Amino acid sequence: MVQTFEFYKERAEEAAQRAEDATLENVKTRELRAQKSWMTLANQARRTVEAREKAEATRIAKREAEAAEAAASE
Structure with missing residues (x-):
């Protein structure tokens, strides 16, 4: 399954929201790390x-140039 930029970006946004909603510092830290990882994957996909x-x-440009060259030499 090919994952898209949009998929990864949505996961990053969800992680950011969970981090914002978190009351425990370790949960907030975990979700911020997850957000960073998801954004890295999103950027890589893009x-x-x-x-x-x-x-x-x-x-395509190479094929067109070769076709033009072949047509010119005929």
């Missing part, structure tokens, strides 16, 4: 999508 999109755009 960067992965961006890298895939960039790679795909590069592949």
Whole structure:
């Protein structure tokens, strides 16, 4: 299952809310750590999508250039 930026961001927001609602310091600390971890995963997921999109755009441009070159040489 592919997890999305939105999924991870929602989990981070939930952890932040639990930290805000916590009365015990150790629970607050745990939830803030969880929030940080979820946001790290969210950012990683976003960067992965961006890298895939960039790679795909590069592949498309390369194919188009090769097709144009082939058409010009005919």
